[in-house]
Amino acid sequence: MPPEDQPEEWVLTRRREIGDNIRSIRRSRRLSQEAVALAAGIERPTLVRIEGALASARIDTLIRIARVLDVPLAELVR
Template identity: 75%
Template sequence: MPLSPLPDDSVVARRREIGENIRDIRRTAGLSQEAVALAAGIERPTLVRIEAAQASARIDTLIRIAAVLDVELSVLVRKR
């Protein structure tokens, strides 16, 4: 199976913005990574990687994170 190509810089930059949005909203809500991950049905290390832009989040995961944070999905993916 061939390896996936590395994402270009613009993709990594957008991934970083999304991760920062999630982290900022989570912190403002006073929630831990563990609490958000548990409520969203994902592992804490997965949330850590998403917030740190080390992994791409599936749309389903972003929808669940948005629900836990009580924001629209568009808020998570907005440009900074």
């Protein structure tokens, strides 16, 4: 197994898909990254890293983002 700081490619691919889903839903709701981050109780740079697949999100963070976007958590990770 690769070191913790270097996920396997399939993990990175899923991370990108999740980030793309969040971005797409956020944009369809016409919400800024700042607005979503503030409402979710996270920093904007954190949301930027999640949407850009530069960081993995904790499940609690995904739950908060889903709530702000008014979608089921499954919609973010489909």
